[in-house]
Amino acid sequence: MSTRDEPLLTVNNLKKYYDTSEGFIEGLLGKSQKVKAVDDVSFELYPGETLGVVGESGCGKSTLGQALVRLVEPDSGEVLFDTVDEDEDDVVDPDSDEVMFDTAGEDDDTVEPDSGEVQFRGEDITQLSRGRLREMRKDIQYIFQDPYSSLNPRMTVGDIIGEPLKIHNIADGAERTERIHELLDEVGLNPSHANRYPHEFSGGQKQRIGIARALAVDPDVIICDEPVSALDVSVQAQILNLLEDLQERFDLAYLFIAHDLSVVEHISDRVAVMYLGKFAEVGSTEDVYAPPYHPYTEALLSAIPEPDPLWEGDQILLPGSPPSPINPPSGCRFHTRCPRIIQPPEYDLDQEVWRALTSLKQRALGAKSANAILSLSETEDEDIGELDPTQLDTDELDQLVRSEFDLPEPVGDGNAEAAFQELIERLETEGLDGAKTYLDDVFVSPCEQREPELMEYTPSHEISCHLYDVEYESEGIADDAVADD
């Protein structure tokens, strides 16, 4: 049983990979590829707190929320659940005689108690039987992003809110009606509207109905999956205030998923920043929204349309688009876009120049033809046709590549300049394949070689970045990075 200082949810090494094979045969032929939507995520959620999960679209936030309660089945990992011990007299131990069995009509091993609270004591949700899973879903509710499609249009609002009361044998008849009216009132809706249908309500009101439905079963945890992103900004604030108010009154813990950093900052006690299926940073909201930053968080914060008044830097534009979660980059997954990607000890370049050289390397290694290096169409460009680097002279090629990547001449470090010139020569004499072979061994960042752990930076702040890694600190690299902050 959880106390206030112990986690309600303890998530260990959770993974969810989606299979992309289109059919059984493809699967058999081994042609399926796995989308690593959630890839080894661990965290805790404490009673009464809000943990925000933030990151770009497609980074795995919804999959994480859904895997916790097995709306999608996780591949591996544990989700240990401990219910809050509110009132011991009201507790029903599922193993005790107090549980009255009435399984008529049930098609599985469901055990619904006639009264009292069912307890979970560190049970692993990923291993629960279907019956126990159904009981767990009373304690952990899910609010969906889209209030328009998450409510059954053919049911009255009263029936929608009353459904969980019925499923979990919580209230019946007049008692149920009274509870529905109470819940409508709790979420700021008129109880006399219980007989109306969802289409008669605005977007914000629909989300209030979704919240009332989640509250009906008196949960310990609500997973709020982008609950305000479909709403107008003014309505967003009202719903966020309502969620905060309800949290205080009913001692709810929220896992609050959103892509909008301002929304997450407003509501969260702690924040986890997610990138390509992993947590890049987790900490108290104060820690995550102030230096030292994970470079990904820093870029996200710099891009908020109305930045935090404390934000002093310029907007950081990340190069390229997020890589595919089917084949995430080696080492630190963010290294292909990281403005602060670490230089190897043999170079001493301006950071922007170093970033540009690594972008050149990534683009060349991923290119199908030399055209791609210069952002030309992979097939044939109207004006230039297919670029054949072996037909250009070295100087011409050198200038084209420097101008494409904003590289100064020389790049500013003797070793790096020599490597760049050698690259251009290989491109000219051996074409793209020769350049690729050469690039395997040059412009190598420590960030692409080893995956950083999510490490404790302070007791309330974990960061997964080699810049904050003591091993790199001993080489002076991390020290410099932190000093910059």
Ligand SMILES: Nc1ncnc2c1ncn2[C@@H]1O[C@H](COP(=O)(O)OP(=O)(O)OP(=O)(O)O)[C@@H](O)[C@H]1O
């Ligand atoms: N059912 C599925 N089958 C295959 N891939 C999926 C499936 N659902 C999600 N994905 C992929 O898994 C990755 C994570 O998706 P997810 O929806 O969890 O991300 P998200 O951060 O919640 O993004 P968004 O805010 O856009 O929903 C994405 O690459 C997505 O395309």
